[in-house]
Every structure is written in C-alpha cells, then in structure tokens.
Amino acid sequence: MSDLLILRIVAKLLIPYILLFGLYVQTHGDFGPGGGFQAGVIFASGFILYALVFGVANARRVVPPRLMATLIALGVLLFAGVGLAALLMGGNYLEYAVFADQPARGNHIGIWLVELGVGITVSAVMLTIFLTIAGRGR
Amino acid sequence: MISLHLPALQVVVPLISAPLCVLLRRGFGAWLLATVIAWTAFAISLALLAQVLSDGALSYKMGGWAAPWGIEYRIDRLNAFMLVIVAGIGALVMPCAYHSVAREIAPERQHLFYAAFMLALTGLLGIVITGDVFNLYVFLEITSLASYTLVALGADRRALRASFQYLVLGTIGATFILIGIGLLYMVTGTLNMADLAARIPALQELRPVRAAFAFIVVGAGLKLALFPLHLWLPNAYTYAPSVVSAFLAATATKVGVYVLMRFIFTVFGARFAFEMMPLGEILMVLGLLAVMVGSLVAVFQTNVKRMLAYSSIAQIGYMALGISFASVNGLVAGIVHLFNHAAMKGALFLALACVFYRLGSVELDAMRGLGRRMPLTMATFVAAGMSLVGVPLTVGFISKWYLVVAAIESGLWPVAVIVLVASLLALVYIWRVVEVAYFREPDGDAPEVTEAPAAMLVPTMALAAACIYFGIDTELTVGVATEAALSLLEGGP
Amino acid sequence: MDVIGHYNYWVSIVLMMAGFYMVIASANLVKKLVGLNVFQTAVFLLYITMSKVSVPDCAIDCGTAPIFKEGFTVYSNPLPSVLILTAIVVSVSTTAVALAIIVRIKEAYGSVEEDEMLRRDGE
Numbered sequence: 001m002s003d004l005l006i007l008r009i010v011a012k013l014l015i016p017y018i019l020l021f022g023l024y025v026q027t028h029g030d031f032g033p034g035g036g037f038q039a040g041v042i043f044a045s046g047f048i049l050y051a052l053v054f055g056v057a058n059a060r061r062v063v064p065p066r067l068m069a070t071l072i073a074l075g076v077l078l079f080a081g082v083g084l085a086a087l088l089m090g091g092n093y094l095e096y097a098v099f100a101d102q103p104a105r106g107n108h109i110g111i112w113l114v115e116l117g118v119g120i121t122v123s124a125v126m127l128t129i130f131l132t133i134a135g136r137g138r
Numbered sequence: 139m140i141s142l143h144l145p146a147l148q149v150v151v152p153l154i155s156a157p158l159c160v161l162l163r164r165g166f167g168a169w170l171l172a173t174v175i176a177w178t179a180f181a182i183s184l185a186l187l188a189q190v191l192s193d194g195a196l197s198y199k200m201g202g203w204a205a206p207w208g209i210e211y212r213i214d215r216l217n218a219f220m221l222v223i224v225a226g227i228g229a230l231v232m233p234c235a236y237h238s239v240a241r242e243i244a245p246e247r248q249h250l251f252y253a254a255f256m257l258a259l260t261g262l263l264g265i266v267i268t269g270d271v272f273n274l275y276v277f278l279e280i281t282s283l284a285s286y287t288l289v290a291l292g293a294d295r296r297a298l299r300a301s302f303q304y305l306v307l308g309t310i311g312a313t314f315i316l317i318g319i320g321l322l323y324m325v326t327g328t329l330n331m332a333d334l335a336a337r338i339p340a341l342q343e344l345r346p347v348r349a350a351f352a353f354i355v356v357g358a359g360l361k362l363a364l365f366p367l368h369l370w371l372p373n374a375y376t377y378a379p380s381v382v383s384a385f386l387a388a389t390a391t392k393v394g395v396y397v398l399m400r401f402i403f404t405v406f407g408a409r410f411a412f413e414m415m416p417l418g419e420i421l422m423v424l425g426l427l428a429v430m431v432g433s434l435v436a437v438f439q440t441n442v443k444r445m446l447a448y449s450s451i452a453q454i455g456y457m458a459l460g461i462s463f464a465s466v467n468g469l470v471a472g473i474v475h476l477f478n479h480a481a482m483k484g485a486l487f488l489a490l491a492c493v494f495y496r497l498g499s500v501e502l503d504a505m506r507g508l509g510r511r512m513p514l515t516m517a518t519f520v521a522a523g524m525s526l527v528g529v530p531l532t533v534g535f536i537s538k539w540y541l542v543v544a545a546i547e548s549g550l551w552p553v554a555v556i557v558l559v560a561s562l563l564a565l566v567y568i569w570r571v572v573e574v575a576y577f578r579e580p581d582g583d584a585p586e587v588t589e590a591p592a593a594m595l596v597p598t599m600a601l602a603a604a605c606i607y608f609g610i611d612t613e614l615t616v617g618v619a620t621e622a623a624l625s626l627l628e629g630g631p
Numbered sequence: 632m633d634v635i636g637h638y639n640y641w642v643s644i645v646l647m648m649a650g651f652y653m654v655i656a657s658a659n660l661v662k663k664l665v666g667l668n669v670f671q672t673a674v675f676l677l678y679i680t681m682s683k684v685s686v687p688d689c690a691i692d693c694g695t696a697p698i699f700k701e702g703f704t705v706y707s708n709p710l711p712s713v714l715i716l717t718a719i720v721v722s723v724s725t726t727a728v729a730l731a732i733i734v735r736i737k738e739a740y741g742s743v744e745e746d747e748m749l750r751r752d753g754e
Binding site for chain 2: 651654660663667670671674677678681710711714717718721724725728729732733735736739740748752
C-alpha cells in the first residue's frame with residue numbers, strides 16, 4: 001500500500017468515476033462512440049489503479065483469480081450464445097434482426113448483449129493479465 | 139434446418155467448448171468435453187464435404203449480411219477437404235491426449251491446456267472455412283496465440299525459448315499478411331475473396347497490388363515454415379508437449395499451405411502469380427532447397443522429434459514444389475500431400491507421444507531395443523515412416539508420383555531426380571530409428587517399459603492405417619484433389 | 632512521383648523498419664517485444680491513414696468523421712478503423728502472451744538476454 005496520503009485520497013475519489021464512466025461507455029456503445037472493448041479496458045483500469053495504490057494483495061481480495069477466469073469464460077459464452085440464439089430463432093449465426101419484430105430493434109438488442117459479453121471478457125482479461133504478471137515472484 | 143447452419147457450427151461448436159473447458163476446472167471433464175467436441179467437429183466436416191461433393195460450393199452469410207459487405211463463409215472442394223483433415227486430426231489426437239497430457243502437464247493447468255487446444259482447433263477451422271481475408275487474419279492470430287501458449291507448456295525450459303521465437307516470427311508473418319490485406323483493401327475497397335478475385339485483374343498493373351502479393355506470400359511463407367523462413371519450427375515442435383507436436387505438425391503448417399494456395403489461385407489468380415510475378419521460379423527454388431536441406435539436416439539429428447520436425451520442412455518443400463508447377467498434376471500433388479502428410483506426420487508424432495509416455499525421452503539412444511518392448515508402437519512408426527519415404531502402396535508414394543509426373547510434364551528432369559534423392563534421404567533417417575529400435579540391444583539399466591495404453595495406441599494405428607489405406611484406394615483423396623486443383627486453376631472460388 | 636504527398640507511408644515505413652531492426656538487433660527479449668509492438672503499430676497507422684478521404688483543394692468539405700451532419704457530404708471511411716480495432720486487440724493479446732512467456736523465462740533462466748539463455752542451455 002502506498003504511504004502517500006494524496007495518492008490514496010485521489011485514487012479513492014477517482015475510482016468510482018472511472019468505473020461509472022466504464023459503465024457509461026458500455027451501455028451507450030450500441031448507438032454512440034464506445035462499446036465493449038473500450039468499456040472493458042476503462043473498467044479494468046479502475047481496478048488496476050486500485051491495485052497500484054493499495055497493493056496487488058488487496059486487489060486480489062477484491063477480484064479473486066477464480067472469479068476472473070469464470071467471468072472471462074462467461075463473457076465469451078454470452079457472445080457465442082447470442083449467436084446461437086439467433087440461429088435457433090430462425091436467422092443465420094449472429095443475425096440479430098430476428099430478436100424483435102423490427103430488424104432495427106433486433107439489432108439494438110443483439111449488439112447490446114454481444115457488447116456486454118465483450119465488455120465482461122475484456123475487463124476480466126485485462127485484470128487477469130495485470131494481476132498475474134504483477135503478482136508473480138512475491 | 140441444422141444442415142443449413144453447418145458452416146457456422148463448424149467454427150462455433152469448438153469455440154464454445156473453449157470457455158466451457160475453463161469453467162469445468164477439472165482436467166478429466168475438460169478432456170471429455172474436448173474429445174466429444176472434436177469428434178462433433180469431425181462429423182460436421184464430413185457432412186460438409188458430402189454436401190459440397192453433391193451440391194457444389196456452399197456459401198453462408200454470417201449475421202445475415204450479404205456477401206461483399208458481410209463476412210461470407212464459402213466452402214468449395216478444397217476447403218471442405220481441408221476441414222476434414224484438420225477436424226479429423228483433432229478428433230484422433232484427443233483420445234491420445236488424456237494419458238499424454240496427464241503425464242506432461244501439471245494437473246492445475248490441464249483444463250486450460252484443453253481450452254487452448256480447442257481455440258487452436260477453432261482458429262484452424264476458421265482460417266479454412268472463411269471467405270473473407272480479414273476474417274482469415276483474425277483466425278490466423280487466434281490459432282497462433284493458442285499455439286504459442288501450447289508450445290510454452292512443454293516440460294523443458296527450452297520450450298519457453300522456442301515459444302518466444304515462434305511468437306516473434308509468427309507475429310511478423312501475420313503482420314505481413316495484414317499489410318498485404320490493407321494494400322489490397324486500399325486499391326479494391328473490398329475484403330471478400332470472391333469480390334477481390336473479380337476486381338484484381340483490372341488493377342494488376344498497380345504497384346500496391348504487387349506489393350500486397352509480395353507481403354502476403356512472405357507472411358504465409360513464415361506461417362507455413364517455407365525454407366528459409368522455417369527457423370521457428372524445429373525448436374517449437376521439439377519442445378512442445380507430445381500431443382501438441384502431433385496436432386500442430388499435422389495441421390498448422392498444412393493450413394499455412396492452404397492459405398498460400400487460396401491467395402495465389404483464388405484471390406490473385408494463377409496468371410498474375412505465375413506470369414506477371416516470378417512466383418513459380420521462387421517457389422521451385424525454395425521448395426527444392428527445403429527438400430534437400432530439410433532431409434539432410436534430419437539425417438544428423440539425435441532427437442527423433444527434432445528429426446521429424448526437419449523432415450516436416452522437407453515435406454513442406456514438396457508442397458511448395460507442387461504449387462510451383464501451376465499445372466493440374468502439380469497442384470494435385472500439393473493438395474493430396476496436404477492430406478497424406480497430415481496422416482503420416484500425425485501417426486509418427488503420436489507414436490513418439492506413446493514412446494515418450496513410457497520412456498520419458500525421444501532421444502535416439504534411449505530407444506535402443508524398443509522394437510521388442512513396444513512392438514505395436516514401433517510397427518506403427520515404421521509403417522508411417524515407410525509412407526514418409528514414399529514406398530509404393532502407401533500415401534507417400536501417391537503424392538510423390540504426381541509430383542514426379544508434374545515435373546516430367548514440365549520437362550524438368552532434374553527436379554524429378556532431386557525428389558527421388560530426397561526420398562532416399564528420408565529412407566536414411568527413418569532407417570536410423572528402425573536400426574536403433576530393432577537391431578540394438580537395450581542398455582543394461584534401461585527402464586522396463588511395456589506397450590502404450592490402448593487409448594493412445596488405437597488412434598496412432600488408425601492414422602497409420604489411413605496412410606496405407608489411402609495409398610491403395612486413392613479414389614477419394616485424388617478425386618477430390620483433382621477437382622479442387624481444376625477449380626483453383628480455372629480461377630474464381 | 633509525389634514524395635511529400637505520400638508522407639503517411641514514409642512515416643509508416645520508417646516506424647516499421649525501426650521496429651523490425653529492434654526485433655532483429657536486440658538480444659534482450661523485452662526490447663524485442665517493444666520492437667515488435669512498434670512494427671505492428673506502423674501497420675495500424677498505414678490502415679488508419681489510408682481511410683482518410685480528401686477532396687482536392689477543399690476548404691470545408693474535406694473527408695470528415697463518418698457522422699451524418701448538415702453541410703458535409705464527404706466522409707472518411709470508417710471500416711479500416713474498425714479493422715484496426717480488431718488488430719489492436721490481437722496485438723494486445725500477443726503482447727500479453729509474450730510478457731507472460733518472458734516472465735517465465737526469467738524464472739527458469741534467471742535472465743532475459745538471448746546469449747545468456749543460450750549459454751545456460753549449453754548450446
């Protein structure tokens with residue numbers, strides 16, 4: 001943990017807004033600039049800041065590696081599952097138009113779900129990469 | 139209804155199994171799932187081949203977007219055949235993997251090993267099935283990343299060095315392909331292979347098209363380990379876990395050759411590649427060098443895995459030679475050899491996996507007298523080895539026959555002679571193993587070993603049996619290869 | 632031939648060769664990886680700069696960001712940026728895998744210098 005008071009206070013103030021901004025980019029990705037990749041990285045960077053200031057051991061208590069591995073897998077499954085759902089509802093793989101009565105609304109739902117999967121996986125992967133390499137050899 | 143979606147399922151089913159392997163957290167559960175999925179993928183690929191053979195090329199619109207704009211999966215005879223090779227090897231390697239992985243990989247990493255293995259399979263199937271050049275790049279990188287990880291899991295610390303070397307060269311190769319794709323997109327504005335093929339003839343005088351061709355050929359050359367871009371291959375195959383060596387040696391470089399063929403014949407067209415660009419001469423010289431140098435170096439190896447790795451470089455040289463003739467017989471030789479080499483190298487490396495499972499080593503010295511102690515394994519090795527040499531009634535003979543015919547057709551007698559000389563060299567290095575295994579007494583302190591478990595032996599023998607069966611009944615392999623070669627030379631997918 | 636007008640290609644080629652040189656010339660694995668990253672980034676620049684659509688002698692209606700707005704009719708091509716987003720993800724993954732391998736090499740060999748590793752393997 002860092003001894004610098006200013007660093008700790010500023011980090012505590014910033015982290016909630018970083019996470020919130022990550023969620024904003026995530027949820028607005030389907031009709032504005034943003035999306036799962038960017039949101040995932042922003043969201044993970046909040047936790048990485050926490051790990052840098054409060055120590056990797058503390059960060060690991062917040063985000064245990066097993067949970068991360070599960071989230072990585074679930075995100076990919078959500079993405080692939082949306083594709084399969086489209087297939088079961090009579091479209092081609094990943095053809096979102098079948099999710100609603102109008103193609104535009106169907107695309108909206110499909111992209112939102114797929115981006116959610118991407119966001120979950122990307123943030124979990126980024127955190128795992130950071131925590132695995134940072135926590136090595138201690 | 140499901141038969142309509144087989145092209146998507148071919149890639150998606152193994153893709154979904156990878157995260158499931160991570161979630162299972164148990165080596166055994168992950169292995170069971172991966173095995174079932176690998177066999178499912180094999181069944182799908184057979185169904186696709188049957189569909190393509192009866193109805194002609196299939197097209198699948200990913201996400202329902204029509205062809206030049208969306209990603210199209212396009213399956214003609216060539217890639218249906220490739221899908222069967224890749225999925226078939228995956229399906230046969232998986233039963234062996236259980237024992238071999240249990241011995242070579244730490245228990246807490248086994249489920250991750252199977253996840254990476256499934257991702258590698260997904261990527262290879264994706265490269266083969268897609269009709270979109272950027273999609274091809276993405277799948278290429280999925281496979282490559284999974285393979286770097288798999289190679290790094292080898293027990294020896296040199297596996298890490300080999301993996302890093304593979305990563306650097308593989309990334310450079312993939313980036314070259316990316317540059318080529320970018321240049322093509324710059325002048326044509328499309329990424330769809332069929333659309334590119336339609337637009338390139340009008341633009342083939344432009345410098346970016348020629349630069350793109352050069353970048354893609356060099357990039358694909360790195361991926362398929364074409365001499366002299368093969369430096370990553372011997373170390374990667376020597377130090378990787380046994381089943382990974384078997385799987386990658388039988389599939390990854392073949393898929394690289396497929397990518398090269400696809401770009402040369404479908405995207406750029408044979409006329410551009412062989413008449414406007416000097417590709418035929420380049421591939422012929424490099425192929426001949428690969429055949430000679432690879433075989434010669436293989437003769438002097440003491441580690442049998444490394445010997446087979448160098449022999450792979452020589453075999454890739456045969457495929458490059460086949461392409462370089464740009465004639466029907468040459469291409470048939472190349473395409474048939476994709477299948478034949480996959481079968482025989484798969485069998486040879488799996489036999490070595492059995493040897494390593496019992497012996498803990500694949501050094502030539504350690505294999506003394508193994509012919510009596512592991513008779514079935516070594517008999518399989520010899521059968522597949524004879525095929526590598528090109529003995530009649532084995533698959534190796536078929537591909538060399540077509541290669542020699544193609545060389546004589548083109549009036550290139552010296553090429554035919556070199557092919558035959560290299561076959562003799564193959565006899566020399568296979569004979570070294572045979573001699574040690576059958577005609578040397580084991581050391582006094584050699585460990586007592588018995589035959590490998592049936593789960594490992596049966597798939598190995600199945601592949602070796604394929605080497606002989608398809609050497610006698612060539613109707614399926616040569617038939618598909620001839621039609622694929624004809625459609626490639628006509629141009630267009 | 633227009634040399635100045637193609638400055639984006641020059642930038643990209645210089646970066647590419649600089650990265651390539653680092654990959655070949657340095658024996659330190661981390662430096663090699665940095666070189667590889669520079670090499671890949673050069674290609675990203677090649678893609679992104681080629682997507683710019685411009686009109687000769689334009690004052691206001693040059694290729695803009697691809698967002699519909701009154702008064703603009705020429706837009707830059709968004710597709711290469713999307714492609715490069717994917718390629719960047721690939722590059723990040725490659726870097727992560729490479730770093731993980733380097734960490735394990737350091738643990739196994741006690742060094743990340745290539746000549747040192749060769750020496751310790753007795754080759």
